[in-house]
Amino acid sequence: xxxxxxxxxxxxxxxxxxxxxxxxxxxxxxxxxxxxxxxxxxxxxxxxxxxxxxxxxxxxxxxxxxxxxxxxxxxxxxxxxxxxxxxxxxxxxxxxxxxxxxxxxxxxxxxxxxxxxxxxxxxxxxxxxxxxxxxxxxxxxxxxx
Ligand code: HEM
Numbered sequence: 001x002x003x004x005x006x007x008x009x010x011x012x013x014x015x016x017x018x019x020x021x022x023x024x025x026x027x028x029x030x031x032x033x034x035x036x037x038x039x040x041x042x043x044x045x046x047x048x049x050x051x052x053x054x055x056x057x058x059x060x061x062x063x064x065x066x067x068x069x070x071x072x073x074x075x076x077x078x079x080x081x082x083x084x085x086x087x088x089x090x091x092x093x094x095x096x097x098x099x100x101x102x103x104x105x106x107x108x109x110x111x112x113x114x115x116x117x118x119x120x121x122x123x124x125x126x127x128x129x130x131x132x133x134x135x136x137x138x139x140x141x142x143x144x145x
Contacts, residue, residue, distance in 0.1 A: 017123025067136025
């Protein structure tokens with residue numbers, strides 16, 4: 001069950017990344033109707049990811065990496081960069097939406113150029129981390145690192 005929740009969370013974060021790419025394509029084509037719709041969908045998917053992730057965390061604790069030693073450093077580099085950027089992404093997205101709703105696109109645009117790559121990195125690495133843990137993960141059964 002813990003793995004299922006993790007897989008759902010990974011699918012949601014990956015889908016949110018795909019939605020961001022589609023939202024960028026829409027605004028590049030000048031579509032100011034579908035761009036916000038898709039970006040708000042991407043935001044909802046990311047929020048839902050957080051719900052499933054926290055549910056898994058609360059119910060089943062963390063998953064420890066028990067894979068090959070030579071990959072441990074790379075795995076933790078990925079995990080730490082993913083977690084830090086995910087935490088930064090949240091406030092950035094709220095800031096983007098806030099400015100867009102206020103019609104301040106001169107602020108929205110430059111911040112969006114930073115936020116989109118961060119969001120995509122978080123989505124891609126979240127999916128990779130899930131794949132790694134599916135193969136090399138061991139549930140700790142409690143909340144610890
Ligand atoms: C929440 C996530 C969002 C992200 C990641 C995002 C991302 C972007 C990106 C990458 C651009 C193009 C910047 C460029 O030209 O290089 C852009 C432009 C734009 N966005 Fe968003 N956006 C988001 C939400 C919204 C929302 C909610 C609205 C409307 C309420 C909106 C309205 C616009 C408009 C109108 C532009 C074009 C501005 C212009 O060309 O002057 N965006 N956005």
